[in-house]
Amino acid sequence: MIMGIPQAALRSSTLVRLLLFLWLGVHAASASFAATSLLHKAAPEFVRTDLNHRRLDLRAYRGKVVLLNFWATWCAPCQLEMPRFVAWQNQYGPHGLQIIGVSMDDDSAAASSLVKKLKLNYPVVMGNEKLGQLYGGVMGLPITFLIDSQGKVQAQYQGETDLNSIEEQFKPLLRP
Amino acid sequence: MKTRLTWLSGTIVAVLVFVLLSPYPRVQAQFGGIGAPPGSALTIPQAQLLMPEALQKLLITASAEKPLILQVGSHMMYAEGHIPGSEYVGQGSQPAGLQQLQNRVNSLPRKKSIVLYCGCCPWNRCPNLGPAFAKLHDMGFTNVKVLYLADNFGTDWANKGYPVEQGR
CATH class of the missing domain: 1.20.5 (Single alpha-helices involved in coiled-coils or other helix-helix interfaces)
Structure with a gap:
C-alpha cells in the first residue's frame, strides 16, 4: 500500500x-x-581590468582550478553564495583554487561597493554582453563555471545551486 | 466492482501525480502569496501571469494585436539577449528605472496591452518586476501582464528555442 x-x-x-x-x-x-554549451571545452579566454585596476588575463590562471562566477548586486542568490566563495578562497587558495568574479551590473560603483561590504578576497572584473555571450549567454544569474588547471570547463552551475556539491566537485581537482 | 475500484484508484493517483509534479502548482504557490515581501515578484496577482508559451504564440500569430513588451531588468543582460521587439526601460528596482518606465508609457492609453519581463534571476528573487508592475498599476494601466520566467530568461525563454535578439 x-x-x-x-x-x-x-x-x-x-x-x-x-x-x-x-x-x-x-x-x-x-x-x-x-x-x-561549454562543458569539456576550453574556457573562452578574456582579458579585463579588475575593480582594483589590475589586469586580469584568464590564461594566466592556467595551472589553477578556477571558479568563474557571474553575479550582480541586484541578484539575491548571488550574494548568498559569495561569503562561501570567500571562505573557499581562504581554505583552498593554497591548494590551487582561484575564484574570479564577473559583475554583470550596469554600474561598477554598485559592484565596488558590494565587493567592499562583503570583503571579497578574490578579483572581480566588470562583465559586458560580449563576455556574457562568450560564455554561452549569461541570461540569468548566478552562473558559475568550474575550469580545471588545463583551462577546460568541467562544470557549469546555474541558479541557486547546492554549494556543497560544487565544493565536492572542485576538491578532487586541487593539489593535495 | 473490483475493476471499477481499481480504475477509480488509478485515476485518482494519476491526477494526484500530475497535480503534484506539474510546474503549475509551483507557479500558483508563488503568486499572490500571503506574506510576500513588498516589492517582490510574489506580490503580482496570479491573474496577470503570462506563460512564455502563451507570449510566443501571441508573437507568431499574425492577426493578434501585439503588446508593448518592456524589459525591466539589467541593461547588460538585455543587450545579451532579449525578446525581439521588446524595449529596455530601466531596472524596476531603481527609482531611475521606474521613472524611465513612467516616461515610456505616460502618453499611452490606459487600456494598452503591456507585457513586463525580467528574467534576471529566479522569479521569487526578482527585485524588478514587483515595483514595475505596481508602478503601471498605480498609473491606471488595466491590461498589464507579467511574463513568468521561473528560473531566468535563458532557461525559460532562450533555451526553449523562442526568438532572441541581441543588442542594446
Whole structure:
C-alpha cells in the first residue's frame, strides 16, 4: 500500500506511467539546456581590468582550478553564495583554487561597493554582453563555471545551486 | 466492482501525480502569496501571469494585436539577449528605472496591452518586476501582464528555442 491505495491500482494505472514519463521527459529536457554549451571545452579566454585596476588575463590562471562566477548586486542568490566563495578562497587558495568574479551590473560603483561590504578576497572584473555571450549567454544569474588547471570547463552551475556539491566537485581537482 | 475500484484508484493517483509534479502548482504557490515581501515578484496577482508559451504564440500569430513588451531588468543582460521587439526601460528596482518606465508609457492609453519581463534571476528573487508592475498599476494601466520566467530568461525563454535578439 502507498498512501492507502491498493498496489493493484497502482500497477494497473498506465495513465500514471504515461504522465510520469511525460513529466520526466519535459523536465529532463529543460534541465539539460544550460549545462551543454561549454562543458569539456576550453574556457573562452578574456582579458579585463579588475575593480582594483589590475589586469586580469584568464590564461594566466592556467595551472589553477578556477571558479568563474557571474553575479550582480541586484541578484539575491548571488550574494548568498559569495561569503562561501570567500571562505573557499581562504581554505583552498593554497591548494590551487582561484575564484574570479564577473559583475554583470550596469554600474561598477554598485559592484565596488558590494565587493567592499562583503570583503571579497578574490578579483572581480566588470562583465559586458560580449563576455556574457562568450560564455554561452549569461541570461540569468548566478552562473558559475568550474575550469580545471588545463583551462577546460568541467562544470557549469546555474541558479541557486547546492554549494556543497560544487565544493565536492572542485576538491578532487586541487593539489593535495 | 473490483475493476471499477481499481480504475477509480488509478485515476485518482494519476491526477494526484500530475497535480503534484506539474510546474503549475509551483507557479500558483508563488503568486499572490500571503506574506510576500513588498516589492517582490510574489506580490503580482496570479491573474496577470503570462506563460512564455502563451507570449510566443501571441508573437507568431499574425492577426493578434501585439503588446508593448518592456524589459525591466539589467541593461547588460538585455543587450545579451532579449525578446525581439521588446524595449529596455530601466531596472524596476531603481527609482531611475521606474521613472524611465513612467516616461515610456505616460502618453499611452490606459487600456494598452503591456507585457513586463525580467528574467534576471529566479522569479521569487526578482527585485524588478514587483515595483514595475505596481508602478503601471498605480498609473491606471488595466491590461498589464507579467511574463513568468521561473528560473531566468535563458532557461525559460532562450533555451526553449523562442526568438532572441541581441543588442542594446
